[in-house]
Amino acid sequence: MKLAVFDCDGTLVDGQADVCWAMARAFARAGLPAPTDHAVRRIVGLSLPAAVRALAPALSDEQNHAVTEFYRSSFRARREEGLLDEPLYDGIAEMLRALHAGGWQLAVATGKSDRGLAACLASHGSADLFVSLQTADRHPSKPHPAMLEAALFEAGANAQEAVMIGDTSFDMAMARSIGVAAIGVEWGYHQPAELIASGAARVVATAADLAAALEETLP
CATH class of the missing domain: 3.40.50.1000 (HAD superfamily/HAD-like)
Known part of the structure; x- marks a missing residue:
């Protein structure tokens, strides 16, 4: 074996371009300042809630959940539109x-x-x-x-x-x-x-x- x-x-x-785009969009939709692309690349590999927590540890659980869900919906839409690379x-x-x-x-x-x-x-x-x-x-x-x-x-x-x-x-x-x-x-x-x-x-x-x-x- x-x-x-x-x-x-x-x-x-x-997939870093799409990950950075979706994360910036998710933070913006939640009314929060977006992290830098460098910061986002550093957390690739973590689960999504843990990644958002690492990027913005001061967020409330409600804000973390909002960013997470906005990210998921943005990423899914990008895939369905055939734009994911x-x-x-x-x-x-x-x-x-x-x-x-x-x-x-x-x-x-x-x-x-x-x-x-x-x-x-x-x-x-x-x-x-x-x-x-x-x-x-x-x-x-x-x-x-x-x-x-x-x-x-x-x-x-x-x-x-x-x-x-x-x-x-x-x-x-x-x-x-x-x-x-x-x-x-x-x-x-x-x-x-x-x-x-x-x-x-x-x-x-x-x-x-x-x-x-x-x-x-x-x-």
């Missing part, structure tokens, strides 16, 4: 297919919603590659390990048979907390030094480097 569990935004796909990073499609063909089990653990993840994977024709899809709809926000634990359970793997791949310190800390090896990618939203400090065994620069690192981690 070899299980590779991937984060989505910032690891498999680059979540391209796969270079080499990711080929790497996923090669890992799958080589006997790896693949899973996703993401701060996206069930609907958002399903739509994203379907748009790239890759949903059939994954044995487990874990989202923030059914789990506490990262770095809580619940979604990673669920991926292990559904794949029938133990912690020593799995690797977590992500672009944020949230992913690395989640993996470290339950003894899963972690590999960081440098094309996402947190810096390599942060990933190493949070538990990454290594940080890779390309999809090809990631494939090689996975084989070295679980030969």
Whole structure:
């Protein structure tokens, strides 16, 4: 058994433009000053309520809920209008297919919603590659390990048979907390030094480097 569990935004796909747009729109609709794009990119990977809380900790629960719901409706409308742009990073499609063909089990653990993840994977024709899809709809926000634990359970793997791949310190800390090896990618939203400090065994620069690192981690 070899299980590779991937984060989505910032690891498999680059959806930062839409995330920043939807967050700015949500804050504006709630009558609140919008966070900077840099601040928004820093919280990608958290569940939506936790992300809004991190961006604006002084908001009341009611305000947090309003921003969260405005974000969801804005993002959903953008998808339904065909305006959403979540391209796969270079080499990711080929790497996923090669890992799958080589006997790896693949899973996703993401701060996206069930609907958002399903739509994203379907748009790239890759949903059939994954044995487990874990989202923030059914789990506490990262770095809580619940979604990673669920991926292990559904794949029938133990912690020593799995690797977590992500672009944020949230992913690395989640993996470290339950003894899963972690590999960081440098094309996402947190810096390599942060990933190493949070538990990454290594940080890779390309999809090809990631494939090689996975084989070295679980030969």
